[in-house]
Amino acid sequence: MTRVSIMRNPLALAVAGVAIAAALVAGLLMWRPAIAPISPPSPSSFDSQTKLAGARVIALGDCIVCHTAKGGKPFAGGLPLATPFGTIYATNITPDPGTGIGTWSLEAFTRAIRQGVSRDGHLLYPAFPYIHFTHMSDTDIAAAYAYLMTREPVAATAPANALMFPLNFRPLLAFWNALFLRPGEQQAGAAKDAEWNRGQLLVNGLGHCASCHSPLNMIGGEQPGHAFDGGVVDGWDAPALNMLGAAPKPWTKAQLAAYLRTGRASEHGAAAGPMLPVTRDLATVPAADVEAIAAYILSLQKPVAAPDRARAIPAGAGPMTAAQQRGATLFAASCAQCHGNAAPMQSLGQRPTLAFSTAVNADTPRNAIQMVLGGIAWHGEDTLNYMPAFGNVYTDEQIADLLSYVRATYSQRRAWTDIEATVAKIRKENDAR
Structure with missing residues (x-):
């Protein structure tokens, strides 16, 4: 189409006008001026x-x-x-x-x-x-x-x-x-007490908890209406922060605050993966900040059906599969010293039974696999959060057998499927980082 024919075609003119306007809007959105550099302040x-x-x-x-x-x-x-x-x-x-x-x-x-x-x-x-x-x-x-x-x-x-x-x-x-992006300082609410307001400001602003604990859409934005529904970070599941009442033992404010400050909670387990360094940072801030975070997060909880609140430790429901039997042998060899029912570490180190573990009771085996593969590295004298890595000790099949046994023995939730394939996938993801 020639320039003359375009000028004579109203539809073409309209399309061209929209395109020019869009380009101008895009230019205005994209352009940001530089701010002059300064000499480094003393x-x-x-x-x-x-x-x-x-x-x-x-x-x-x-x-x-x-x-x-x-x-x-x-x-x-x-x-x-x-x-x-x-x-x-x-x-x-x-x-x-x-x-x-x-x-x-x-x-x-x-x-x-x-x-x-x-x-x-x-x-x-x-x-x-x-x-x-x-x-x-x-x-x-x-x-x-x-x-x-x-x-x-x-x-x-x-x-x-x-x-x-x-x-x-x-x-x-x-x-x-x-x-x-909705820029601007957030103001404290007026309907709650000072602790809740402080927690809201920290969780939604500086703490940016939703950025890890929310699902993302196809362009990497947090899905509207699904804040704190859980996400995936660095190959780990970031659990839903609004379903803490669905844990085998619902989280209390004291337990959550202890977990955030120490990396462990006596009735839930130890922090690992991307969450562990977060707890080490929070250990350095005033306790009131962490308690405010815990108070606000617990106020976000969704209703939980009564049966989910009272899961008991299963007492051997039916015969074990061949994979679970192989897993039981591996558990006795490598895990029972710390996680077995009679292990001294549970009483001396406040290690909870695996029946209360968030990873063991999760919808997917991802975090349990990551724990077995990478463990928790030694961190100075804080040995309570230490777990050896077994990624170079056991094959994908052996890890799948071990976790199949742990899931069947310590959780009342449905069995995980395709564990071995998931182990292989996560190994590949980890190697690529």
């Missing part, structure tokens, strides 16, 4: 109370976990974050002026927190949970800035992200933000 320019408050904010936000590579310097970035769309590498947030945020002003830092925009104007990927951090208070943002700007500068450049096309085209994030 650590002495921040007062001690602000830095102390910043340490609390950084711990509640779990920043060091995502921004520290294995074996790397704190906050220097480089940690690979696996997503359904490829791998994103965490950035350097030390005050190094060349590779970190040393030349960022508080204004630039605040924009990144609230809008997901870097100092130079490029859009940040939402693996950085700015859709939740945006609800932080100005005071908390300033405190976090002060704390980070007084860390050791580390010159370290993160590897290039490895994302599939077209998601590696950053300007498309403008449309993602239009769908999911």
Whole structure:
């Protein structure tokens, strides 16, 4: 169609007009100006109370976990974050002026927190949970800035992200933000007490709990109406936080607070996988913060049918299958010393029976498989959370047999299916990280 014919065709003119308007809107959404760099501020320019408050904010936000590579310097970035769309590498947030945020002003830092925009104007990927951090208070943002700007500068450049096309085209994030980002500080509610309000602000903002514990849609956004329904993070199931009343022993505030601060709860089990470092950060913040988080989370619970509240430890329902018999032998050899009914560790170390384990009673065997494959690494003197890894000891079939036995013996829920295939899949996923 020639230019003259287009000008004479009203429909073509309308389509062209819509296209031009869409391009203009897209340009406006995508464009963000750079904020001028500054000279790195002197650590002495921040007062001690602000830095102390910043340490609390950084711990509640779990920043060091995502921004520290294995074996790397704190906050220097480089940690690979696996997503359904490829791998994103965490950035350097030390005050190094060349590779970190040393030349960022508080204004630039605040924009990144609230809008997901870097100092130079490029859009940040939402693996950085700015859709939740945006609800932080100005005071908390300033405190976090002060704390980070007084860390050791580390010159370290993160590897290039490895994302599939077209998601590696950053300007498309403008449309993602239009769908999911609601910027601005969240205000405390008026209908609840101070503890609940504090918990709401922490869980929905700084703690960004929904980012892990919610299912994602096909473009990586949290599914509307399904907050806290559970998700998958780094190959682990993040359990639904609104179904804690459905556990074999429903969670109490005291149990949940203890779990969040110590990584273990005497009637539920120990933290592992991505949750374990979160508990180690929460161990450093005031107990009142963790208790507020626990109070708010328990207020989110969905109704649970009465039979689900009173699952008893099964007393051998029917003969074992051949796989379960093989699993029983493996359990006696490798697990019974800590997890058997007569194991001293259960009384001395407050290890609960596996009948109360979240992983053993889960809908899928994913977390139980991860526990057997990788265990829980030794962490200084805190041996109560230690579990040896058996990924290099047992084959996929043996792990499937072992977990088939554990599920049948310690849970009243339906048997898991295709465990061996799931073990093989998870091994492959883990090797790719």
